Amino acid sequence: MATRTAYETGLEKFNRTNKFVNILFNLIFIILALICVIPVVVVLSISFSSEASIRETGYHLLPVALSGEAYTYIVKQGAMILRALGVSALVTVAGTVLGVFLTTSMGYVLSRPAYKLKGFLTWVVFIPMVFNGGLVSSYFINTNLLGLKDSIWSLILPLAVSSFNVIICKTFFKSTIPDGLIESAEIDGASQLRIFFSIILPISLPVIATIGLFLCFAYWNDWFQSMLYIDNQNLYSLQALLNSLMSNVDALAKNAASMGVSYAVLVATMPKESARMAVAILIVLPVAFAYPFFQKYFISGLTIGAVKG
Amino acid sequence: MSSKTEQQDKRKRLRNRWRKQDTELTLLALPTTIWYILFCFLPMFGIIIAFKNFRISGGFLSNVFNSPWVGFKNFEFLFKSNDAWIIIRNTIGYNIIFIVSGIVLPVLFAIMIGLLHSRKASKVYQTMMFLPYFLSWVVVSAVGWAFLSFDKGIVNQMLVSMGSDPVNWYMAPEYWPYLLVFLNIWKGLGYGMVIYLATITSLDSTYYEAAVIDGASIWQQTRFITLPMLKLVIVMMFILAVGRIFYTDFGLFYQVTRDSNSLFNVSTTIDVMVYKQLKTATVGMASAAAFVQSVLGCATILTANWIVRKIDPDSAMM
Amino acid sequence: MKKSFKFISTLCALTLVTTLAACGGSKSGSATDGSTTDGSTTDGSTKTTDTSKDTTTASKDIPTLVWWTIGGQVPNNFSKAIDAMNAYTAEKIGVKIDIKVASWGEWDTKINTIVNTGEPFDIMFTNSGKYSKQVAMGALADITDLVQSETPDLYKVIPEKVWEGTKIGGKYYSVPTYKDSALTQYWVYDDKYVQKYNIDINNIKTLQDLDKPLHAMKAEGKSFYPLPMTQGEGLNGFLNEYDDLTLGFPPVGVKADDASRTVVSVLEQPDVMANLKLLHQWYKDGIINPDAPTKTENDKGRAFFAAQAFPGAEVGWQINDAVQKYDMVQHYGPIYSTSTIQGSLNAISANSKYKKEALKYLELVNTDPKLRNMLAFGELGVDYKNVDGEKVIERTSDTWPLAAYTQGTFFNLAVTKGAPEDQWEQVKKLNDAATSSTVLGFALDISNLQTEVANCQAVWDKYKYELITGASDPEKMVPKITAELKSAGMDAIMKAAQEQINNYFK
Structure with missing residues (x-):
């Protein structure tokens, strides 16, 4: 552990900001972190409040009267929520792996200055960034041509590549990989595929971690694909489930007039605000655990090692 | 085909010839290219819906091709709005602030967090700063209500306990420009920092070693090494962001503001307006709106890229 | 400039080639899983419920209709409850259904997408916000003659005034839900x-x-x-x-x-x-x-x-x-008024192959108390139990996602225990006493x-x-x-x- 810390900190150990600046920076970050955490605390607090206590005393940072009401709902809907959690996890992992491969390979190809089709492929990546065929025709292609309707692939494939990520990746490769490294490998007779898989990828862990993190978050946060392509609610992801719970209440309220008397009955069956917030907590929690996993790959110094070695 | 003798040839001659590397790189790019064709280019025929009076006559393809052409009729509603000026001002105004704050703050904090003495503390801060990103705007809207609700909100309870009058926040437009900017930064800061953090951590540390030997202070290193090395990424992020200047986050401007009438002047952007207008409209009009945003976005991004290329060709995206 | 033109043209050519390839591929692909290109059958598109598996084999004699409706979260026993309904209706009129639920908040986007892309369906819940637009687009079938010739009982069970409220251009394009239709x-x-x-x-x-x-x-x-x-x-x-x-x-x-x-x-x-x-x-x-x-x-x-x-x-x-x-x-x-009547409608797809069957099914919903209760309350014995035949029921779960008001008339529906037993008669009295808006039956056409x-x-x-x-x-x-x-x-x-x-x- 001690050696690793020394390695990680690298230069800082003999080249640091002074103590006062360090304390100041820490203070700033503590404030920032609090600003980011407090709303989550409020979500947690609502999830533990009883409906009556919110009605009578309003919202609080910490619940006034503790109530497990919301979590009984979660437990009661356990099967549904576990399944949604499973879908989210599967989609996130599979999508991230696939997406990282598709993104980094394209990013690398675009970063090679001498590649003949570079200009052409740049347009292939650029055009979709500004133009798209719209929801209706994408839906048609994905369901009719590709048969993705009601399949887990409809949650994975359409989000695997984003031009934004490809361009970030290309920029990363361009600015962090020394040309000499690839040239020397080419002179050694290594094929481009070999160079990419056994030289570039291993030294690009920070890039992979970044793209992986972006993809992972995008998949975890996505609800729109579920809403559009999944008819069988058993295949809903957690975020989609929450979105559906939240939007149902809203939709009922907005269409009260057209439902006539059924409205009151229907509203009564909707999960309470605390239950909805409990689901929101379920979404945030896994992420708090996932981030450190990616974080450990943001380590400096790997590039030098490879060049020197 | 290619052999070692060819590689020894002069580079100039090589430049125009298809080499083995090109084949290999094409192979490497193939899966992603296929993905782009399937998921991006095939659906693009949908753009023509914007110029049609869309009608159902069977399958989707026959619907699209048999629907009558109507020229630019679907676009009319976009340019007949009474509030066009307010909407364009809001969209571009907020986006300029978002672009600037979305670059300056993450760069600043990424550099700062890298300078912290304790690695552990920096990790904890980063993780915490990520949390807002996972609250969808619907949830943020609920949290916002918990803080700002008139009679139950945390803020008003605090105001009352301090003896001041409660504020009806959702009907007080003067606070919202700041609040919206704040929320946008709050939600995206942790995420935005990642790109810069990853770049900083993967910078070649020999530069810093050399700088230390020359006696450069940590501030000089930041100023003369870190920032210049980040330039490429910063410029790229800038160009990408500029391309989205006609798009706004619907959730932020519609859900978080609870569609409050009082906040119309400070919260209505192109996406919100189009959403409201399209409640009664046709798929053709929706396509028309998206098409206009695309064309404008394309124009701005190409202009930005062109300007960057004039100033510094290496930083340009294309 | 010239360069980029070349790129774009290459791109177009490439796209075209792949489109053709993909189309060819999909045709052979869809042939194997049995769906048809113009089809309004459920075959290819329903991999969801267990019923669909036997659909593909048994669909020749007993068609399975796709019914898109609105509701809440689908519970675990949903397909079991639907199976029970299907067993009943297959025997009674030789029709099965596959109910697809778009949840309240998602219905708008989902239904628009399905209608616009021409995705096959047979019956669809709709209401005043969408109905006239869908008719104008040509998505819904004109059932004016069919409903009178094929399902006279259905036509009779709903009063003339209520039918009047569904008219567009003098034609019926949907079956109204006869409930508290008068406001x-x-x-x-x-x-x-x-x-x-x-x-x-x-x-x-x-x-x-x-x-x-x-x-x-x-x-x-x-x-x-x-x-x-x-x-x-x-x-x-x-x-x-x-x-x-x-x-x-x-x-x-x-x-x-x-x-x-x-x-x-x-x-x-x-x-x-x-x-x-x-x-x-x-x-x-x-x-x-x-x-x-x-x-x-x-x-x-x-x-x-x-x-x-x-x-x-x-x-x-x-x-x-x-x-x-x-x-x-x-x-x-x-x-x-036209809007109160159009609060709940069930329309049939213009591309449906089973228009008659769909009407037959809706007829049964509107005339058969047993099916009506199953649709409204769920699985008998799990979601509800009969207290007094099909007249009074008691709900035993709160997870059934479908809303009674979206399906069919209230007047063959059981009363929930605790509510007055003459509840529906009271509603009917109100309907009978109702005056009409002077513009009843008129729906504004806004296509221009x-x-x-x-x-x-x-x-x-x-x-x-x-x-x-x-x-x-x-x-x-x-x-x-x-x-x-x-x-x-x-x-x-x-x-x-x-x-x-x-x-x-x-």
Whole structure:
């Protein structure tokens, strides 16, 4: 552990900001972190409040009267929520792996200055960034041509590549990989595929971690694909489930007039605000655990090692 | 085909010839290219819906091709709005602030967090700063209500306990420009920092070693090494962001503001307006709106890229 | 420049080639899984329920219809419950269904996508917000003749007036749900306050009459709001005296009892203006909650509210709100208008291969109490149990996602235990007593007014919450709103509406 810390900190150990600046920076970050955490605390607090206590005393940072009401709902809907959690996890992992491969390979190809089709492929990546065929025709292609309707692939494939990520990746490769490294490998007779898989990828862990993190978050946060392509609610992801719970209440309220008397009955069956917030907590929690996993790959110094070695 | 003798040839001659590397790189790019064709280019025929009076006559393809052409009729509603000026001002105004704050703050904090003495503390801060990103705007809207609700909100309870009058926040437009900017930064800061953090951590540390030997202070290193090395990424992020200047986050401007009438002047952007207008409209009009945003976005991004290329060709995206 | 042109042209060529390849591929692919290109069968697209597996093999004799409806979260026993229904209907009329549920908040996007992409379906729940648009697009089947020749029972069970409300261009494109189709508006008081403040609820006829009791109730406290509102609802039924011509756009309408059928600018009418002023006064006096224009969910247990209802409806509210007793007083209606009838419709796809079967199924829903109860309440023995044959049931779970009001008539539906047993008869009485809006059966065709409607809608959206909750001063705002609406093209809409009405009732 001690050696690793020394390695990680690298230069800082003999080249640091002074103590006062360090304390100041820490203070700033503590404030920032609090600003980011407090709303989550409020979500947690609502999830533990009883409906009556919110009605009578309003919202609080910490619940006034503790109530497990919301979590009984979660437990009661356990099967549904576990399944949604499973879908989210599967989609996130599979999508991230696939997406990282598709993104980094394209990013690398675009970063090679001498590649003949570079200009052409740049347009292939650029055009979709500004133009798209719209929801209706994408839906048609994905369901009719590709048969993705009601399949887990409809949650994975359409989000695997984003031009934004490809361009970030290309920029990363361009600015962090020394040309000499690839040239020397080419002179050694290594094929481009070999160079990419056994030289570039291993030294690009920070890039992979970044793209992986972006993809992972995008998949975890996505609800729109579920809403559009999944008819069988058993295949809903957690975020989609929450979105559906939240939007149902809203939709009922907005269409009260057209439902006539059924409205009151229907509203009564909707999960309470605390239950909805409990689901929101379920979404945030896994992420708090996932981030450190990616974080450990943001380590400096790997590039030098490879060049020197 | 290619052999070692060819590689020894002069580079100039090589430049125009298809080499083995090109084949290999094409192979490497193939899966992603296929993905782009399937998921991006095939659906693009949908753009023509914007110029049609869309009608159902069977399958989707026959619907699209048999629907009558109507020229630019679907676009009319976009340019007949009474509030066009307010909407364009809001969209571009907020986006300029978002672009600037979305670059300056993450760069600043990424550099700062890298300078912290304790690695552990920096990790904890980063993780915490990520949390807002996972609250969808619907949830943020609920949290916002918990803080700002008139009679139950945390803020008003605090105001009352301090003896001041409660504020009806959702009907007080003067606070919202700041609040919206704040929320946008709050939600995206942790995420935005990642790109810069990853770049900083993967910078070649020999530069810093050399700088230390020359006696450069940590501030000089930041100023003369870190920032210049980040330039490429910063410029790229800038160009990408500029391309989205006609798009706004619907959730932020519609859900978080609870569609409050009082906040119309400070919260209505192109996406919100189009959403409201399209409640009664046709798929053709929706396509028309998206098409206009695309064309404008394309124009701005190409202009930005062109300007960057004039100033510094290496930083340009294309 | 030249370079980029070359790239783009290569790109186009490449796209074309792949399109062709992909099309070819898909054709062979879909042939194997049995779906047809123009098909309205469920085959290829339903990999969801277990029933669909036997569908593909047995579909020749017993077709499975796809029914898109609206509802909540689908529970675990959903497919089991559907299987039970299918077993029953397969035997009875030789039709099975595959019910697909779009949840409340997602229905809008989902249904639009399905209709626009021509995805096969047979029956679809729709309502006034979408119906005329879907008809104009050509998505729904004209069932005028079919319903009378194939399913005379269905045609008979629903009164003429209600059928009238589904007409577009003189044709029926959907089967209306015969329920509380006539609108009856009630004022509901919490009995606790009625007793405490001695409110003579039976002599309160107008909003003006409410002024005194509401002010009296305000004595409860500074943060007690006798008339709590939300942004979406306002004072429920506030503009109901004007028929909105199914436009869903309140500023244009025809007064429901106006024999001359004159299209008016509703907000400028003196009666509406007077009521708006009253609301504004109440808002200022703290009778209406100050956050009404931005509040989305009602609190439970309101001192006073307006609602669309029928005798006996208060029982449900009392349980839900944990209020001892609500007193309901009818103050408007019952009245049929096109919009109230179009609150729930089930239409058949223009591309469906099974139009007759779909109608047969809807007929059974509307005439067979057993199927009706299964659809409305779920799996017998799990979600509900029969208390008195098919007449009274008791719900034993709260997870069944489908809403009774979206499916079929209320008048062969069981009464839930606890509600008055003559509940549906009461509703029927109201329907029978209902007058009709003078423009019943007329639905405005806006296909040539899309731009104007979109822009007027946007203007109305900008002011509606604050206007209907009393937050804005109508004396200042109504002229302003009207001026903006006029510049957005409201005159054109009104003119077209008047012309269409004159033609329709010629």
